[in-house]
Each structure stands twice: as C-alpha cells, then as structure tokens.
Amino acid sequence: MLRWLIALLILANLLMFAVARGMVGPLPAAGAREPHHLLQQVHPEALNTRPIHPEEAFDQPRVGGPAPAANVQSTPLGQ
Template identity: 55%
Template sequence: MLRWPIAILLLANILAFVAVRGVFGPAPTAGGREPNHLNREIHPDWLKVRPVTAAEAADQPVVGGPAPAAPIAASALPQ
C-alpha cells in the first residue's frame, strides 16, 4: 500500500538533488540579481555604517523580552 508513495517520494528527492547539483543548468539565482541597480549607483563609497546608539535603540523591541505596554487610556463606559 505504501510502496508507490515511497517510490514517488524517492524519485522526487533524487530529482531535487540532481537539480540542485546543476545538471539542468545553473539556477536562476546563480547570477547577480538586478545588476543594473549596481551600475546606476552614484556614490556608493559615501555610505557609512555606524553602530546604533542607546537613544536610537530605545524603541527597538527586545527579542524574548516582555511585550511593551500599549499607551492606551481607558475609561468606564456611561450606562
């Protein structure tokens, strides 16, 4: 009963492995992606990388930390 699904999965895995190894040609993402954007950059050397200061990082969420309290004002509804 499970013979055919296992055989199909085995053939699909072999085909995927062969495709990843490049038997059918290079992958579409093997080349540069949108190289025209790199050629149109005006002054790429003007870009500077700088560390984030504590003041700039204050509004960044902490992964694994508690969720921040939402600044919402609540009041009782009139009856």
C-alpha cells in the same frame, strides 16, 4: 500502495538533488538577473560624515546619562 508512495518520494528527492547540484542547468539565482542594481549602489568613498551639534541632537538619546524630562503640561480634571 505504500511502496509506490515511497518510490515516488525517492524519485522526487533524486530530482531535487539533481536540481540543487546544477545538473540540469544553473539555478536562477546564480547569475546577475538585475544588473541595473549594480549601477545604483552607494559608493562608500563618496559618503561624508560630520559630527552632530547639540542643537541638532535634541531627539538623540544619551547613553549613560539621566533620562530626559518629558515636556508634558498637565491641568487638573474638572468634576
């Protein structure tokens, strides 16, 4: 019984080796399966960058500076 199991596992490994090497045909991921995605790619030459002005950067963290104070209002609890 164990001999048949080992023989079956060896055959399965040989089959997967043949598939991985492309002996039974190309792998599905080898070709362009979705060519319409190539038309939707972002072209880096068309992107423009601009600096952020201080009024636009209110929620941006400042590296190396002090931590911003939290804008929290508190009132004493009533008992």
